[in-house]
Amino acid sequence: MRAKNEKYLIVGQGLAGTLLAYFLLKKKQDVMVIDKQLPGASSVAAAGVMNPVTGRRMVKSWRFDELSKFAEQTYREIENLLGGAFWYPKNILRALPTVLEENEWMRRSAFPENKGYFRENTDLGKYTGKVYPTHGWGEITGSARVGMPGLVQLFRRFLIGKKCFFEEVFDFEKISFEDGKVKYGALLFDKIVFCEGARLVSNPYFMYLPLVPTKGELLLVKIPGASFKKMLKNHLYIVPLEDGTYWVGATNHFEFKDAAPSFSDKSYLKNKLGRILKIPFEVIAHKAAIRPTVSDKRPLLGQHPKHGNLFVFNGLGTKGASMGPLFAEQMSAFLLGEKELDKEVDIGRFGH
Ligand SMILES: Cc1cc2nc3c(=O)[nH]c(=O)nc-3n(C[C@H](O)[C@H](O)[C@H](O)COP(=O)(O)OP(=O)(O)OC[C@H]3O[C@@H](n4cnc5c(N)ncnc54)[C@H](O)[C@@H]3O)c2cc1C
The missing domain is CATH 3.30.9.10 (D-Amino Acid Oxidase, subunit A, domain 2)
Incomplete structure (x- = not known):
């Protein structure tokens, strides 16, 4: 079977956009990323702590064993790719x-x-x-x-080096749909994935989600x-x-x-x-x-209920460092039709 090769536009290059771009590139897809480090961007300010035991009740963090194992493997791979250090085990x-x-x-x-x-x-x-x-x-x-800020910055340089990064504010007026594809201005894509962090609340397609x-x-x-x-x-x-x-x-x-x-x-x-x-x-x-x-402390992954070319990967909340890698991989597999999304992270749980 011929491997799928699709054109993706990722909107937002915080941790979510970075990790999703990483997995799509690893799977040999064509990826363009748009980001304009806007005020309030979260990944460049975060401590990046992964804490297995949180809250006053000292409850084990949701799926921590699995998330942390996959996170370490992913951050180590990206360290090798970019030649930086981002993974620091610390008590x-x-x-x-x-x-x-x-x-x-x-x-x-x-x-x-x-x-x-x-x-x-x-x-x-x-x-x-x-x-x-x-x-x-x-x-x-x-x-x-x-080390989230360093990871995001180094990955941006990597994308610029590959000529697949635009530094600009995404303009929703420039979206149009044509022959089963989606256009951004004059550029044609198979899929657009929104990874805008907290700015999702102003996204006309996904603002219905409870961010x-x-x-x-x-x-x-x-x-x-x-x-x-x-x-x-x-x-x-x-x-x-x-x-x-x-x-x-x-x-x-x-x-x-x-x-x-x-x-x-x-x-x-x-x-x-x-x-x-x-x-x-x-x-x-x-x-x-x-x-x-x-609201339910779970990430937001999925496809727009009416516009099949539009997707979202967001909702990393206070735990982007641990949840980001596994769900970015899951999102990339979903985009390529390789896997279903886990029900508890699929935006379908909110209906429309
Ligand atoms: C003070 C603080 C401490 C934190 N500490 C931790 C911690 O210790 N451990 C942990 O796991 N998590 C922590 N977090 C949470 C963590 O930062 C998030 O889970 C994660 O970084 C979210 O990543 P994101 O890519 O979804 O969002 P963001 O990092 O906000 O990225 C979104 C990107 O999209 C861009 N963008 C949005 N709209 C547009 C547009 N229209 N055009 C162009 N670009 C656009 C923004 O400029 C931004 O660069 C912390 C957060 C804060 C605020």
Whole structure:
């Protein structure tokens, strides 16, 4: 059987567009990508933490074993392709501020599905003496950080080198349908896939989907005298970056007026960090971005119910680093007619 060769236009090159382009190119498809780093873009601001055990109830993250295994394999492959480093396995020290939380930690650590994710003897390591005491600490293993901003930037250079990248704002007025294909201006494609992150809410074809943009702000800080290796979670995350600085965040707002960093969140983050660290720090940057979250916390994959050439891959929410690779691969297989989508991520679950 002759392998399929189709022409794709991907709109948006955050993590979703990057990973989808990667898998389609790997499957020898013709791919063009449009992106204009618009305010609020999420992947270039994210910490990229992959945490197997989240929330106050310390619940194992949805499909984490499978997602994380596939994520590591994919990020390693892309590291080899681009010659960069994006995959950093790192434990997370988690504050247990009350007896109740400590008891819950002990209880959960005995669950068979959590095997390999709760370290038996917590080691504060380089944080010793540099953070204020809390009731207790637990140490999460099997976690990692993905260098999302670097990955997106290097992949963009790769696409530019292959002459398949346009830096422009996608204009919906330029879409037309012709002989079973879709045109963007004068260019003809088999399929257009929208990977616009939180901007999906302004997409006339897919705005009916229940995307709930949430704004998050973060600080990049220098901490003289610190050489923290692990990530730390105590209300905020402190995440060591490869250049010796630290990512600190984040806030979470369902209501906001724009994508700009705010004075109030900056003060909040500085105050909180001052209550975690005993040693001084210096803020070197303050950023804001909008997460593409979905009401049921599952990604959005699928085909437009009326326009069969239009597709969406979005809804990575707060967990793009772990969910992105497996669902980008699944989306590419669906586009090529190789696989059905999992029901729980298919946009068909919302009807139309
Ligand atoms: C503060 C913060 C911290 C986070 N921390 C983590 C974390 O630790 N771990 C984790 O897994 N996830 C984290 N996330 C979530 C993560 O960022 C997202 O899951 C993921 O990056 C979403 O990727 P995306 O490609 O769907 O969206 P985006 O990264 O927003 O990409 C969409 C792209 O489309 C472009 N675009 C949109 N519309 C158009 C148009 N009309 N024309 C041209 N270009 C367009 C945008 O400019 C953008 O570049 C965090 C998010 C925030 C805000």
